[in-house]
Amino acid sequence: MSNAPTDEHGHEHPRHELSHYAKRIYAIRDLLVEKGVISEKDIQCQIEYQEARSPANGAKLVARAWTDPAFKARLIADPKAACLEMGIDGTSINEFVVLENTEKVRHMVVCTLCSCYPRPILGRPPDWYKSFNYRQRAVNDPRGVMREFGLRLPDEVEVRVHDSTADIRYLVLPLRPRGTESLSRADLEKLVTRDSMIGVMDALPASPKD
Amino acid sequence: MSSGGGKFKPGDRVHVRFEDRPGHIRTPWYVRGKSGWIERVYGDFPNPESLAFGGDGLPKRTLYLVAFNQADVWGAAQAPKDKVLVDIYEHWLDPAA
Amino acid sequence: MARGHHDVGGLPSAGPVDQTEHVLSDWEIVADAVNQALGARGIKRTDEMRRAREEMDAEEYRDMSYYERWIASIETILIEKKILTKEEIDRRLAAFEKKWGEP
Numbered sequence A: 001m002s003n004a005p006t007d008e009h010g011h012e013h014p015r016h017e018l019s020h021y022a023k024r025i026y027a028i029r030d031l032l033v034e035k036g037v038i039s040e041k042d043i044q045c046q047i048e049y050q051e052a053r054s055p056a057n058g059a060k061l062v063a064r065a066w067t068d069p070a071f072k073a074r075l076i077a078d079p080k081a082a083c084l085e086m087g088i089d090g091t092s093i094n095e096f097v098v099l100e101n102t103e104k105v106r107h108m109v110v111c112t113l114c115s116c117y118p119r120p121i122l123g124r125p126p127d128w129y130k131s132f133n134y135r136q137r138a139v140n141d142p143r144g145v146m147r148e149f150g151l152r153l154p155d156e157v158e159v160r161v162h163d164s165t166a167d168i169r170y171l172v173l174p175l176r177p178r179g180t181e182s183l184s185r186a187d188l189e190k191l192v193t194r195d196s197m198i199g200v201m202d203a204l205p206a207s208p209k210d
Numbered sequence B: 001m002s003s004g005g006g007k008f009k010p011g012d013r014v015h016v017r018f019e020d021r022p023g024h025i026r027t028p029w030y031v032r033g034k035s036g037w038i039e040r041v042y043g044d045f046p047n048p049e050s051l052a053f054g055g056d057g058l059p060k061r062t063l064y065l066v067a068f069n070q071a072d073v074w075g076a077a078q079a080p081k082d083k084v085l086v087d088i089y090e091h092w093l094d095p096a097a
Numbered sequence C: 001m002a003r004g005h006h007d008v009g010g011l012p013s014a015g016p017v018d019q020t021e022h023v024l025s026d027w028e029i030v031a032d033a034v035n036q037a038l039g040a041r042g043i044k045r046t047d048e049m050r051r052a053r054e055e056m057d058a059e060e061y062r063d064m065s066y067y068e069r070w071i072a073s074i075e076t077i078l079i080e081k082k083i084l085t086k087e088e089i090d091r092r093l094a095a096f097e098k099k100w101g102e103p
Helices: A020-034 A038-051 A053-068 A067-079 A080-084 A132-137 A140-146 A185-189 A195-199 B070-074 C026-038 C046-054 C058-063 C066-080 C088-099
Strands: A095-100 A103-109 A160-162 A170-173 B013-016 B034-046 B061-069 B083-089 B093-095
Touching: A020 C026, A020 C088, A038 A095, A038 C026, A053 A067, A053 A080, A053 A170, A053 A185, A053 A195, A067 A080, A067 A095, A067 A160, A067 A170, A080 A095, A095 A103, A103 A170, A132 A140, A140 A160, A140 B070, A170 A195, B013 B061, B034 B083, B061 B070, C026 C066, C046 C058, C046 C066, C066 C088
Parallel strands: A095 A170, A103 A160, A160 B083
Antiparallel strands: B013 B034, B013 B093, B034 B061, B061 B083
């Protein structure tokens, strides 16, 4: 399967070596801008918009929810408004739902039909989320997928897999790891991985103290 | 087809239609013909089946979060309480017995 | 019954989830931005793009990478909406290829 054609040092290939469609986007962009359909500024704005979105946004929401029960309630009741409180612009999401993990319940999110993802909050999805193997197995083998990410759950824990087939975008609120009562919010944010907000793993454990 | 209010409420048992329709369908194959229940009512949204072909998506369709026991979808479950939940539009759902 | 090639939930014989990630190439960043810009301007809807990808040949769909599929569907929709023609894209690409040349 053709993919980003970089050499082993991650250097860009010269454009004449790109695949058929990879080359075509440059022609398409050039024509669209020439015809005034979109502008160079539009493109630049979108690139910057994307760069500003990353799992760090989600980690901020989660860490605050862990330490501030009133915020957590607001986050679950109206996630977009809670995002705005934190200076995170989730307004371009149509509908945003936060799924709270507990000791008894874990959630996992997939889009089997394409690869819908809460991009305005978390940025671009990882390659694996978009892969056929994930899209095929998340719905009928979630525990197998979780094991690959290092999460093994007993049968008594309920696993709820959400297939986001419509305009709803889901974010998992991972369980707060044990023994983190004394950690600052900044330290808690470091435990919240992107993959824990997709639900294939729990948040990282607190580091063992010397 | 309703376009406001919606005919199902949380807890209602529903059956997903088994249809093989052409066009842009957002009801995944693996739940067609399966039964579950309404978890949430998300409200009314423009119909993607129409939007995909340049239509206006009207009338809006009520969107539901429908939950299924894994065993009911696949014949077996990895663990007894496990579930799969899918966002499904009302016109794909019938009341289940 | 005609299950769409994109409708893959639960299909058998899937292997392990490959967790390798790649840094986006310039062409992928451009594809992403053009797609978003077209949406922001109301030129195309996400639903149209998805439909275009679903209409692709099944083998092509599986062989292409994620952003290649996006570019293919961008092109399909722009041509469908008579915003661009295939011929003018071909011509512009040919002009670029001449410029890019071979060392």
